[in-house]
Amino acid sequence: MSGVHLAVEGAVKRYGRATALAGVDLIVHPGDRLGLVGESGSGKSTLGRLLLGLEHPEEGSVLVDGRELRSVLSTRSGRLGYRRRVQLVAQDTSSTFDPRHSVGDSIMVPARLLGGHDTAGARAAMEQVATELEIPLALLDRRPDQLSGGQRQRMAIARALVVRPELVVADEVVSALDVSVQGTVLNLLKRYCREHGAGLVFISHGLPATAFITERLVVLYHGVVAETGPTDQVLEHPQDPYTRSLVAAYAFSDADAV
Numbered sequence: 001m002s003g004v005h006l007a008v009e010g011a012v013k014r015y016g017r018a019t020a021l022a023g024v025d026l027i028v029h030p031g032d033r034l035g036l037v038g039e040s041g042s043g044k045s046t047l048g049r050l051l052l053g054l055e056h057p058e059e060g061s062v063l064v065d066g067r068e069l070r071s072v073l074s075t076r077s078g079r080l081g082y083r084r085r086v087q088l089v090a091q092d093t094s095s096t097f098d099p100r101h102s103v104g105d106s107i108m109v110p111a112r113l114l115g116g117h118d119t120a121g122a123r124a125a126m127e128q129v130a131t132e133l134e135i136p137l138a139l140l141d142r143r144p145d146q147l148s149g150g151q152r153q154r155m156a157i158a159r160a161l162v163v164r165p166e167l168v169v170a171d172e173v174v175s176a177l178d179v180s181v182q183g184t185v186l187n188l189l190k191r192y193c194r195e196h197g198a199g200l201v202f203i204s205h206g207l208p209a210t211a212f213i214t215e216r217l218v219v220l221y222h223g224v225v226a227e228t229g230p231t232d233q234v235l236e237h238p239q240d241p242y243t244r245s246l247v248a249a250y251a252f253s254d255a256d257a258v
């Protein structure tokens, strides 16, 4: 796997009068496990959508392997290629799965469309990824409403990983889960990235989960990058006042939990 190199340069994104991103620079190297943290409204999800090419900046650019993402996505083959390489796992699994179909059927859609598998190949790819994610195969026949939140989240990860993406953008994927289930989901995601050399952009409010799974942190504050650096370094020696307050709150809630 060669890996995806993404560069965001001077990205500005506004929604009406709200400025979600006010000039953001960011590089995602192949195989990077990067955390995007910051308070609600700081622009994390917007930046994630820019990386996925679901939206484009009004100013500045997003480059994939040195090419403008917008132009890569302008052709059908470019879109399919990029969707195969870069996959989103969202928190809201209700939009990931069609309530009328089994989750297995939904997982086979990208396997066929993006992975190029026929039906038998898509089934084999699905069963392989389910096994990797420790999903009992019988659960694949269930509809989404017949699964627990944790099971559904794991299925959403399976749907993203079935095409063997080189980069996974995970937006608040564990925030709604019990702490015990969070650990399992984080471990499975981390294992995929390690075993396949895949990159990860992990968007989260939760510093403990982000610290566990990432190697580098980008702290967003009001649509700008307040601080960036190796995860351990940022958490142990935060330089920016906002990062300090974020880390202090984390240390406090950690002490609280003991």
Ligand SMILES: Nc1ncnc2c1ncn2[C@@H]1O[C@H](COP(=O)(O)OP(=O)(O)OP(=O)(O)O)[C@@H](O)[C@H]1O
Residues within 6 Å of the ligand: 015, 018, 019, 020, 038, 039, 040, 041, 042, 043, 044, 045, 046, 047, 205
């Ligand atoms: N589709 C949209 N329409 C209008 N405003 C939006 C839209 N998406 C984001 N915003 C605004 O842009 C700003 C950044 O939002 P964004 O969702 O990127 O932040 P976030 O850090 O991911 O927050 P959260 O953690 O709450 O998801 C906010 O002020 C938000 O209200």
